[in-house]
Amino acid sequence: MVLGIEGTAWSLSVGVVRQENGETEEICEVSHPYIPEKGGIHPREAAQHHSSHIADLLRRVFEKVSADEIDAIAFSQGPGLGPCLRVVATASRTLSLLLKKPLVGVNHCIAHIEIGKWETGAENPLVVYASGANTQILALKQKRYRIFGETIDVGLGNALDKFAREVGLSHPGGPKIEELAKKSSKYIELPYTVKGMDLAFSGLLTSALRAVKNNPVEDVCFSLQEVAFAMLTEVSERALAHTSLDEVMLVGGVGANDRLSEMLSIMCEDRGVSYYRPAKKYLGDNGTMIAYLGLKMFLVGIRTPLDESSVIPGFRPEMVEVVW
Numbered sequence: 001m002v003l004g005i006e007g008t009a010w011s012l013s014v015g016v017v018r019q020e021n022g023e024t025e026e027i028c029e030v031s032h033p034y035i036p037e038k039g040g041i042h043p044r045e046a047a048q049h050h051s052s053h054i055a056d057l058l059r060r061v062f063e064k065v066s067a068d069e070i071d072a073i074a075f076s077q078g079p080g081l082g083p084c085l086r087v088v089a090t091a092s093r094t095l096s097l098l099l100k101k102p103l104v105g106v107n108h109c110i111a112h113i114e115i116g117k118w119e120t121g122a123e124n125p126l127v128v129y130a131s132g133a134n135t136q137i138l139a140l141k142q143k144r145y146r147i148f149g150e151t152i153d154v155g156l157g158n159a160l161d162k163f164a165r166e167v168g169l170s171h172p173g174g175p176k177i178e179e180l181a182k183k184s185s186k187y188i189e190l191p192y193t194v195k196g197m198d199l200a201f202s203g204l205l206t207s208a209l210r211a212v213k214n215n216p217v218e219d220v221c222f223s224l225q226e227v228a229f230a231m232l233t234e235v236s237e238r239a240l241a242h243t244s245l246d247e248v249m250l251v252g253g254v255g256a257n258d259r260l261s262e263m264l265s266i267m268c269e270d271r272g273v274s275y276y277r278p279a280k281k282y283l284g285d286n287g288t289m290i291a292y293l294g295l296k297m298f299l300v301g302i303r304t305p306l307d308e309s310s311v312i313p314g315f316r317p318e319m320v321e322v323v324w
């Protein structure tokens with residue numbers, strides 16, 4: 001049984017996962033999200049939030065599972081906000097020393113992918129990973145998740161959140177933009193920026209903010225979504241052609257958006273490939289995904305010694321060899 005701690009940004013969450021007779025089971029998950037009072041995520045405040053709540057979350061987990069049932073402590077080692085990652089790593093090291101159980105440092109992006117594969121049954125998908133800080137198209141090649149295309153400036157979720165904030169909507173903005181976009185079907189032209197296999201969202205964001213000065217906000221939300229999601233769909237389609245994969249899976253917090261999901265699923269239908277999207281609770285950051293990947297890694301013998309447990313804010317998925 002593996003306990004996993006997630007805390008790369010807004011979500012502080014502890015999950016416990018077990019494997020029995022080859023079947024993986026979720027045992028419990030307790031979470032306490034950081035929701036900024038105003039503005040976006042402030043790294044130091046988020047870290048302060050995590051350090052104020054981690055002990056209580058662990059206490060609640062240990063009301064449900066006994067400490068000696070735990071075989072390892074998994075934690076999100078990166079990528080993420082340095083101050084947040086350090087709180088999680090410190091708590092994990094302490095727990096590991098206290099319980100005398102090994103540590104397993106987990107890559108947060110790969111955790112999104114692996115829990116998605118587990119929940120949807122996708123076997124070897126092209127992954128469209130769209131979250132706050134990250135927007136990447138990946139596929140497993142020669143034992144590593146390689147990035148075929150990605151944002152060259154901000155993550156899609158962060159662009160949506162920033163737009164929302166500037167027009168007076170509260171954080172996180174993605175779901176609020178989705179609701180407003182449903183009230184419009186009037187397209188306002190906004191810049192579409194795909195460079196080779198890469199994407200850029202900052203020009204789109206600036207133009208959307210300019211457009212809102214003389215257009216109804218619903219129309220701008222609609223257009224912003226149409227352009228950003230079409231960009232992502234185009235790059236995904238080209239990555240599909242390039243890799244010849246026959247599955248596509250959407251993961252990450254922005255994956256909760258039904259219009260994005262619809263565009264990708266239409267593209268997949270046109271190409272005759274299967275499309276997968278995990279349940280909403282696995283799309284955003286959660287402790288269960290860290291416990292789940294930690295368990296897979298633990299079962300093939302991977303351990304993270306204390307002197308290798310430093311946080312890795314710029315942890316890229318291709319840095320990890322997929323040996324599970």
Ligand code: ATP
Binds near residue numbers: 161
């Ligand atoms: P990562 O470290 O993987 O980048 P994260 O900290 O950004 O993760 P996630 O939970 O994966 O966290 O994603 C959060 C993002 O998802 C936020 O930017 C939020 O606005 C966006 N989001 C959530 N729901 C929706 C939605 N329905 N439509 C669009 N965006 C959404």
Ligand code: FE2
Binds near residue numbers: 108112
């Ligand atoms: Fe995430």
